[in-house]
Amino acid sequence: MQKYRLFNTTELKASGWLRKQLEVQANSLSGNLDKVWPDIRESRWIGGNWDGWERVPYWLDGFIPLAYLLDDEDKIARAKKYIDAIVAGQCEDGWLCPCTVEERAKYDMWALYLIDKVLMLYYDCSGDERIPEVVYKSLKNLKDHIEQYPIFAWAHARWFECLLPIFQIYDMYKEEWLLDLAKLLRAQGMKYEEIYGDWKYKEPINQWLWESHVVNQGMAIKEGGLASLLDGEADDSFSEFMLNQLFTYHGTAVGHFTGDECLSGDSPIQGTELCGVTEAMFSYEVLYAITGNPIWADRLEKLAFNALPATISPDMWSHQYDQLVNQVACVNLAGGNNIFRTNSTESHLFGLEPNFGCCTANFNQGWPKFAMSTFMKSDDGIVSAAIAPAKLTTVIGGVNVAVESETLYPFGSSVNYIVTADGECDFTLSLRIPACAASAKVDGEDAEPGTIVTLKRVWNGTSVVKLEMDFDVKYVSRPRDMFVIERGPLVYSLAIGEEWSKLEYVRNNVERKFPYCDWEIRPTTDWQFAFAKGDIAVSETGAVSDMPFDTACPPITLDVPVVPVNWGWKEGYNMIANMVPDSVKPEGDVRTMKFIPYGSTTLRLTEIPFAAE
Numbered sequence: 001m002q003k004y005r006l007f008n009t010t011e012l013k014a015s016g017w018l019r020k021q022l023e024v025q026a027n028s029l030s031g032n033l034d035k036v037w038p039d040i041r042e043s044r045w046i047g048g049n050w051d052g053w054e055r056v057p058y059w060l061d062g063f064i065p066l067a068y069l070l071d072d073e074d075k076i077a078r079a080k081k082y083i084d085a086i087v088a089g090q091c092e093d094g095w096l097c098p099c100t101v102e103e104r105a106k107y108d109m110w111a112l113y114l115i116d117k118v119l120m121l122y123y124d125c126s127g128d129e130r131i132p133e134v135v136y137k138s139l140k141n142l143k144d145h146i147e148q149y150p151i152f153a154w155a156h157a158r159w160f161e162c163l164l165p166i167f168q169i170y171d172m173y174k175e176e177w178l179l180d181l182a183k184l185l186r187a188q189g190m191k192y193e194e195i196y197g198d199w200k201y202k203e204p205i206n207q208w209l210w211e212s213h214v215v216n217q218g219m220a221i222k223e224g225g226l227a228s229l230l231d232g233e234a235d236d237s238f239s240e241f242m243l244n245q246l247f248t249y250h251g252t253a254v255g256h257f258t259g260d261e262c263l264s265g266d267s268p269i270q271g272t273e274l275c276g277v278t279e280a281m282f283s284y285e286v287l288y289a290i291t292g293n294p295i296w297a298d299r300l301e302k303l304a305f306n307a308l309p310a311t312i313s314p315d316m317w318s319h320q321y322d323q324l325v326n327q328v329a330c331v332n333l334a335g336g337n338n339i340f341r342t343n344s345t346e347s348h349l350f351g352l353e354p355n356f357g358c359c360t361a362n363f364n365q366g367w368p369k370f371a372m373s374t375f376m377k378s379d380d381g382i383v384s385a386a387i388a389p390a391k392l393t394t395v396i397g398g399v400n401v402a403v404e405s406e407t408l409y410p411f412g413s414s415v416n417y418i419v420t421a422d423g424e425c426d427f428t429l430s431l432r433i434p435a436c437a438a439s440a441k442v443d444g445e446d447a448e449p450g451t452i453v454t455l456k457r458v459w460n461g462t463s464v465v466k467l468e469m470d471f472d473v474k475y476v477s478r479p480r481d482m483f484v485i486e487r488g489p490l491v492y493s494l495a496i497g498e499e500w501s502k503l504e505y506v507r508n509n510v511e512r513k514f515p516y517c518d519w520e521i522r523p524t525t526d527w528q529f530a531f532a533k534g535d536i537a538v539s540e541t542g543a544v545s546d547m548p549f550d551t552a553c554p555p556i557t558l559d560v561p562v563v564p565v566n567w568g569w570k571e572g573y574n575m576i577a578n579m580v581p582d583s584v585k586p587e588g589d590v591r592t593m594k595f596i597p598y599g600s601t602t603l604r605l606t607e608i609p610f611a612a613e
């Protein structure tokens with residue numbers, strides 16, 4: 001049994017800075033992709049000639065909840081246009097994907113798992129009663145199809161993704177063949193338990209492999225948890241084991257793992273693909289809902305507040321394929337060596353579809369799904385899951401109940417939970433206390449970070465529950481005698497002055513034109529520093545701007561003592577910093593420099609050693 005359920009987008013809305021973030025997304029590339037990008041605008045899914053596989057489902061997976069969370073009528077209508085075309089395109093026998101009968105045997109069924117997941121999300125958002133039958137018929141057709149043509153390629157590596165719509169349809173129809181389909185997919189699909197039981201990918205290899213592909217790993221973190229539901233009790237032990245392996249050998253300073261685009265080691269100058277970030281976030285959301293284990297929500301917040309915003313421009317018009325933890329320039333590497341193991345030399349440029357377009361379609365789910373994970377439904381009440389400003393309006397035992405989380409977190413350290421009940425209502429409000437807090441109090445009583453505090457009460461009228469946290473500034477140790485500064489849920493980086501150069505062009509009939517153009521970014525200030533001993537001062541503005549992760553006005557900054565050192569470019573590479581400085585001998589006086597949240601940076605130095613005494 002799954003521990004928690006999601007609320008729908010009628011009940012749950014973002015507020016405060018999180019709503020601003022969704023508005024930024026709605027007004028930028030994500031909210032306009034169906035106007036500017038042929039793979040969406042002229043997709044085979046809607047009768048065109050462009051991509052008829054994963055790109056429309058990926059985009060809808062974010063665009064649909066975005067439209068409904070903001071009650072944006074225009075976007076809801078545009079989403080419905082796609083859904084109507086997809087529903088109308090279903091064949092008599094249930095086949096749903098846009099290809100001819102002759103093409104079916106070679107069609108990679110990964111896109112079906114995705115579109116079925118998206119259709120069920122659309123059903124939750126819209127209540128459109130056509131949807132369950134469409135998904136039911138497509139799953140029945142999938143069972144017949146894979147009995148004849150076993151799954152291969154992406155459908156093989158990502159078989160467990162189909163468990164999401166299967167479980168939802170099973171909850172409605174209670175027909176055993178759905179569980180048989182799930183078991184058939186497991187039998188045909190990739191065996192992560194075997195791969196991780198005898199793991200060959202501790203060292204990065206310069207070879208593209210399904211088994212070490214970063215997005216496959218990001219998705220597969222939830223495989224163990226999801227598959228356990230087929231056997232009975234929810235169990236996330238394999239998911240935890242898998243994540244420990246990934247972090248031990250390929251972990252980064254911002255709570256993720258590298259992959260450019262297969263697992264790439266723990267170096268701060270290797271890349272991490274954006275799809276890997278959004279898919280790991282979704283895996284953590286699913287695992288938290290399945291198990292209620294708070295480690296998954298802590299992992300989710302770390303990515304949402306750091307790696308996700310860092311790899312998308314503050315205005316959300318451009319993004320990278322690969323982000324680097326120490327990223328002091330983003331220029332094409334052509335003409336020199338390529339740092340990325342199997343990605344192109346422009347993978348870290350900000351743009352429309354640097355390297356490849358999967359992330360252009362798939363980054364859209366990041367913020368909307370995160371917003372949908374702020375509150376979850378438990379058997380006995382309501383759970384505050386990922387912490388951010390949001391408002392839930394629901395009915396418990398016939399009584400209208402609202403819970404609002406009023407907070408600047410992660411830019412602030414307190415949360416007011418405003419609970420309103422229209423009459424006497426007996427339920428439990430469960431508050432997750434982030435593990436990153438040094439200490440915490442709920443209504444003045446000590447609460448242990450990393451645990452869940454349960455408040456079982458008869459609520460009536462309006463009550464306020466206050467969560468207060470303390471965050472320590474700390475230097476966290478990294479390989480090669482490097483360190484990273486963390487405070488609470490945020491990682492901090494040296495902010496580097498930036499010069500953005502616009503690249504407008506047409507390639508393969510896809511236009512890059514401002515504001516959906518590409519950018520190279522060069523540093524305009526020194527970045528060659530090591531940490532020096534001394535106190536770090538914290539400054540908070542107490543406000544979040546309309547672009548919450550704007551490089552120009554971060555809500556929190558740190559003044560950090562540093563000293564210049566000799567730190568050069570990596571030889572043979574175009575503007576890639578060396579993995580470590582050439583020397584940690586001080587080359588000047590100690591000074592303080594501004595450090596800002598990693599998520600607010602585009603250029604940055606994050607993993608830094610201490611200077612020699």
Ligand SMILES: [Zn+2]
Nearest residue numbers: 273275358359
């Ligand atoms: Zn991608």
